[in-house]
Amino acid sequence: MRNRMTSLTQARVLSASLLIFSFQSFQTPLSATPTRIYSNIGRVAFSTYLTSYNGYSGCGSLYQQIPTRTCYQTLFASLAAQGVSGVRFFLSFCSTDNQFYVSCVKNYPNGTQINQLYLNALQAFFADLHAAGISNVIVTPSFDDPNDPKYPVAAQYYSCTPNVPVALTFFPLLPYGKFPGNAQGDLYPYPQGINQGYGCSPSNPYFLGGEYMTVPLVFISYNAQQAGVTVTEVDLTQEVNLHDFTVQARLLLDNTTSCDGTQQGNGNQCDIWDSAVDAVRPFNSPTASIVLSVQSNHPVDARTPPCASYYGDPGQHVLLSEMLAALNVWWIGTPAGEQSGSGLACGGSYSSDMVVLYRLFEYAVTTVDVHDYACFLGDIGCSNASPTDIFNQAVLDFTAYRDTLSLWGPNPTNNVPVAQSVDVFNPGGVYWDKYNQFIAQGLLPSLALPTTQVWSAGAVVGETWAESPCIIAGFSNGTDPAPVTYNGYLNSTLYQIASQPFVIMEPWYTTSSCFAVQYPWVLNPPYVPRSN
Amino acid sequence: MQRLVFILAIYISSFCAEAGTASISGSVLSMTNSPLARVSVLLRRIPKLLPATRPGGTPHEMAPGEESHSEVLTTDNSGVFSAAGLAAGEYYICATPKQPGLLDGCQWDPVRVFSLLDGQALSGLQIPLRSARTLTITVADPNHVIPNQSRGGILVTVASSETFGVHAAVSTAQSPSSQMFSIPIPLDKRCIIRIVTRGATVVDANGKAIQSINDVALPSIPALGNSLASAQPIGKVFLSEVTPGPSDISAAFSLIPLP
Numbered sequence: 001m002r003n004r005m006t007s008l009t010q011a012r013v014l015s016a017s018l019l020i021f022s023f024q025s026f027q028t029p030l031s032a033t034p035t036r037i038y039s040n041i042g043r044v045a046f047s048t049y050l051t052s053y054n055g056y057s058g059c060g061s062l063y064q065q066i067p068t069r070t071c072y073q074t075l076f077a078s079l080a081a082q083g084v085s086g087v088r089f090f091l092s093f094c095s096t097d098n099q100f101y102v103s104c105v106k107n108y109p110n111g112t113q114i115n116q117l118y119l120n121a122l123q124a125f126f127a128d129l130h131a132a133g134i135s136n137v138i139v140t141p142s143f144d145d146p147n148d149p150k151y152p153v154a155a156q157y158y159s160c161t162p163n164v165p166v167a168l169t170f171f172p173l174l175p176y177g178k179f180p181g182n183a184q185g186d187l188y189p190y191p192q193g194i195n196q197g198y199g200c201s202p203s204n205p206y207f208l209g210g211e212y213m214t215v216p217l218v219f220i221s222y223n224a225q226q227a228g229v230t231v232t233e234v235d236l237t238q239e240v241n242l243h244d245f246t247v248q249a250r251l252l253l254d255n256t257t258s259c260d261g262t263q264q265g266n267g268n269q270c271d272i273w274d275s276a277v278d279a280v281r282p283f284n285s286p287t288a289s290i291v292l293s294v295q296s297n298h299p300v301d302a303r304t305p306p307c308a309s310y311y312g313d314p315g316q317h318v319l320l321s322e323m324l325a326a327l328n329v330w331w332i333g334t335p336a337g338e339q340s341g342s343g344l345a346c347g348g349s350y351s352s353d354m355v356v357l358y359r360l361f362e363y364a365v366t367t368v369d370v371h372d373y374a375c376f377l378g379d380i381g382c383s384n385a386s387p388t389d390i391f392n393q394a395v396l397d398f399t400a401y402r403d404t405l406s407l408w409g410p411n412p413t414n415n416v417p418v419a420q421s422v423d424v425f426n427p428g429g430v431y432w433d434k435y436n437q438f439i440a441q442g443l444l445p446s447l448a449l450p451t452t453q454v455w456s457a458g459a460v461v462g463e464t465w466a467e468s469p470c471i472i473a474g475f476s477n478g479t480d481p482a483p484v485t486y487n488g489y490l491n492s493t494l495y496q497i498a499s500q501p502f503v504i505m506e507p508w509y510t511t512s513s514c515f516a517v518q519y520p521w522v523l524n525p526p527y528v529p530r531s532n
Numbered sequence: 533m534q535r536l537v538f539i540l541a542i543y544i545s546s547f548c549a550e551a552g553t554a555s556i557s558g559s560v561l562s563m564t565n566s567p568l569a570r571v572s573v574l575l576r577r578i579p580k581l582l583p584a585t586r587p588g589g590t591p592h593e594m595a596p597g598e599e600s601h602s603e604v605l606t607t608d609n610s611g612v613f614s615a616a617g618l619a620a621g622e623y624y625i626c627a628t629p630k631q632p633g634l635l636d637g638c639q640w641d642p643v644r645v646f647s648l649l650d651g652q653a654l655s656g657l658q659i660p661l662r663s664a665r666t667l668t669i670t671v672a673d674p675n676h677v678i679p680n681q682s683r684g685g686i687l688v689t690v691a692s693s694e695t696f697g698v699h700a701a702v703s704t705a706q707s708p709s710s711q712m713f714s715i716p717i718p719l720d721k722r723c724i725i726r727i728v729t730r731g732a733t734v735v736d737a738n739g740k741a742i743q744s745i746n747d748v749a750l751p752s753i754p755a756l757g758n759s760l761a762s763a764q765p766i767g768k769v770f771l772s773e774v775t776p777g778p779s780d781i782s783a784a785f786s787l788i789p790l791p
Contacts, residue, residue, distance in 0.1 A: 142588045161645050186583040188591050193578030194624060194643050239589040
């Protein structure tokens with residue numbers, strides 16, 4: 001059974017929840033246009049949204065001239081006028097500018113009461129979106145935001161690393177501690193590289209409980225619905241790496257703390273993933289996606305395929321397999337007996353060659369946004385591959401990708417792999433649009449996954465080139481080759497193939513980071529909805 | 533319980549893994565301090581990673597000059613293992629016996645990590661292995677309900693109830709034959725058995741489906757309950773419990789199609 005909200009927060013939320021659940025869920029009609037574009041508006045400062053504060057830096061040239069809300073209203077109107085149909089926004093729940101709870105302090109008077117001002121701002125935000133004609137949002141929360149309260153604990157011995165004292169830092173909404181992972185003191189999940197990390201990492205004494213991670217999603221979804229806005233996606237985690245940090249599986253199933261945070265230790269657990277699904281789905285129909293993203297590193301040498309992994313995938317998708325394994329309550333981590341570096345039987349010492357954004361529907365598994373290019377051992381920057389190498393690698397990767405999903409997905413016909421949307425004019429370069437090549441060379445059907453099945457899950461969603469802040473706007477960042485930087489979405493495969501099903505383009509980088517002039521936020525090149 | 537005796541180097545972070553001039557040696561022992569031959573010893577270097585590339589993301593990329601390294605050593609007739617040409621850095625080590633009656637240290641024992649300095653010769657590592665009893669679980673699939681997937685259709689894990697649950701043994705099996713899982717488990721710990729299936733329901737020896745906490749009544753494995761891991765037909769998780777004791781233990785399950 002799904003893990004419903006219980007106890008403490010329930011006492012405060014239940015009256016609202018029952019009311020909420022009495023409303024009929026609805027589904028936003030699919031757009032008639034075959035393409036949609038979502039803009040990432042970055043972090044929203046809810047704490048000042050309804051105040052007269054006029055120093056919001058997100059207003060760019062209007063900085064210190066208009067209140068925060070006016071800034072957003074102007075932005076929304078501008079984006080809507082240019083055909084933007086949805087926005088992604090970042091938020092957190094315990095930061096000074098995003099204070100969903102009064103203080104996020106456990107067992108402190110009023111500490112975890114919900115901040116009414118935050119809710120009011122949330123309602124106004126959604127109302128403004130709807131008034132501007134933008135009806136879809138992607139919610140991207142952070143549970144260990146840099147602005148969240150931090151609780152450093154002096155170095156001590158933990159069972160994960162019994163011989164090494166470790167100084168951990170805890171966050172109120174993260175079920176594990178983080179340690180200084182490099183000389184610069186960047187905080188990484190603790191421990192790294194220990195398979196037993198999921199079990200041996202200490203519980204977070206300051207953790208509010210998994211329920212407190214997902215309750216805000218209920219209010220977000222409810223208030224969005226009330227305003228006529230649909231939460232089409234919640235990006236629950238970003239690039240989880242269960243291979244190196246098995247403790248991150250606690251973001252799916254916390255094995256240390258009861259959902260209400262009152263009990264810790266053996267026997268207490270909270271299905272955070274399920275709770276998140278339950279928090280969003282009632283208000284946004286089954287089309288709402290709870291997104292988990294993973295990096296898919298450890299690629300193989302294109303000339304030495306394929307490599308084996310414990311999970312049965314061909315190696316380059318081991319991180320994806322681990323995520324899927326965690327979701328399926330399977331084994332995570334790399335067991336004893338691995339034969340070579342990176343847990344693979346061959347190759348794979350250079351990482352970050354692919355980014356896989358993995359999307360889950362209730363029963364349909366959809367994948368998008370495979371950033372793929374060939375890279376050889378020691379080839380830092382992956383610049384030595386020939387077009388043939390790249391193409392061969394693409395064949396391997398896509399085949400492996402499909403096979404990996406087939407291992408774990410309930411129905412292979414629901415798997416929708418879609419490739420990156422960049423650089424169709426630069427086949428010999430660093431980046432490569434492999435799906436385009438699959439189509440061009442008629443290779444896809446030969447992979448025993450007919451095109452009609454590829455599209456069976458409905459919409460195709462793509463993060464247009466996550467690594468480049470300016471690809472959607474067609475701006476150069478000064479380092480990328482011209483064919484990459486100037487083609488923008490208009491030349492992306494996703495855009496060009498859009499018809500049935502429709503395509504949603506979700507550029508990752510924020511609007512403000514990409515546009516030449518922040519006010520009035522003019523898309524460049526202009527977005528042109530593709531006609532059939 | 534006999535404690536691991538480690539000679540440890542001073543913990544030093546290392547961002548350079550090129551040299552490979554360090555070495556280690558040690559032995560794997562039984563609880564009676566007898567050397568254990570032909571035991572696999574996993575040695576794995578933990579590389580330093582670069583910070584996450586996205587705000588809120590997780591590190592995944594190795595730092596420049598870093599390398600991931602793991603190897604499986606084997607003890608000789610004197611129970612001794614050794615490795616040379618190792619880079620400086622932090623290492624994880626554990627031992628997996630081939631002999632019956634011993635517990636897999638990589639699954640059940642506390643984590644062991646140590647650091648190596650460049651050029652250091654670390655000797656005297658001792659890894660004890662504990663005695664085990666055998667849990668035998670038979671899972672029959674008379675109706676061939678498990679799809680013949682490459683990933684297998686049944687996963688059986690056993691986790692210690694006194695830990696947070698990852699110390700487990702793993703077996704997989706495929707349809708159609710009856711599968712027997714022999715898993716060494718601790719003598720002194722309460723364990724939880726977890727059976728994950730795909731496209732099937734687990735029934736006990738009497739043909740009764742294990743559906744809820746009150747449904748299971750196996751003589752030797754009292755029921756602890758079950759939970760639905762994910763909606764049909766992805767799979768189901770079934771839990772049962774083993775109490776501490778010296779004797780080997782066995783249980784049988786069957787699979788039936790989902791309704």
